[in-house]
Amino acid sequence: MSTVVSLPCTDESLFSKLIFEMNVQIFIPCFIDQLYPSVGFNMVKVLEKAGCNVSYNTNQTCCGQAGFNAGFWGESKDVCKKFLKDFSGNDYIVGPSASCVGFVKNYYEKLFENTIQQAEVEDIKKRIYEFSDFLVNVLHYTDFNASFNATATYHDSCAALRECHIKQEPRTLLKNVKGLQLVEMNDVETCCGFGGSFAVKFEPISIAMADQKITNAIETNAEYIISTDMSCLMHIDGCIKNKQVNLKVLHLADVLANF
Known part of the structure; x- marks a missing residue:
């Protein structure tokens, strides 16, 4: 039961x-x-x-x-x-x-x-x-009086874009977070290279895709990459740590909960 x-x-x-x-x-x-x-x-x-x-x-x-x-x-x-x-x-x-x-x-x-x-x-x-x-x-609730003093860029996951048809929703929520400066990166809709078992079967390609995503994020001077998907962020974070660059990842919920 x-x-x-x-x-x-x-x-x-x-x-x-x-x-x-x-x-x-x-x-x-x-x-x-x-x-x-x-x-x-x-x-x-x-x-x-x-x-x-x-x-x-x-x-x-x-x-x-x-x-x-x-x-x-x-x-x-x-x-x-x-x-x-x-x-x-x-x-x-x-x-x-x-x-x-x-x-x-x-x-x-x-x-x-x-x-x-x-x-x-x-x-x-x-x-x-x-x-x-x-x-x-559904709730039509977009402002949680959250605060997060940082510069961030947003990563569109493939699943969010292509399977859930989500693009503006997370951005709408983040734009209402006090102190958060949201800057768009180049090729924002390009895959990060994770893809579940793809990252294991095609490791060199997967890492190269993540490296490009990280490079695009760094060029925005962002301190954080935010997304709806921790699977993407897990992959990106692993490559960030390997490259030893000053960049962090956060799920959207972690940002919105700062109230």
Whole structure:
């Protein structure tokens, strides 16, 4: 039996501005859970400030993307069935990863075509959102009174752009952060070179792509690279440390939670 941990909003003044509470289940991808848990906590903090009643199903695991991308469609399908079960219901589902959310939105229908799960897939596609997309286009909440005194540039992940159709949403949120100077880098929509197993199978190409992304970021005089995807940032950060340059990475949720 799954366990749901309720994380109620503590800022009662915000509820006076809302007609009703928005119930949200958070989806925490594998690498966020294992490597960057602070991103998940900061996402909850921001969602609560926006007036959401947040819950976390501790039974959740992977969305199935890793197995699918590696060609193990049968094994991936089993994981995806569990995901459909874990996130059944009527609540919105919000995740801090356009890559994982994009996989659910775009590839579950391929795996479950002509199966009894088709209706569940169509339902979950309507309820699952990447973090910035949900804040801007569902909640219409774009200013969290956050402060972050730094110069930063933004990295568009391939999944955000091409699978979730997110471009302006994170920028809209960041432009409302006090003290943050956002500067666009050249070739901002070009891949960083991660691509999951691509970075392992084609390491020299992957590193060269990340190096170019870092060079473009440095040319803006940015102190930080911000993105919606920690998978991209993990790859970029590894190359930053190898190059020993003065540049840091931050997830969007980490910036917005500075209030």
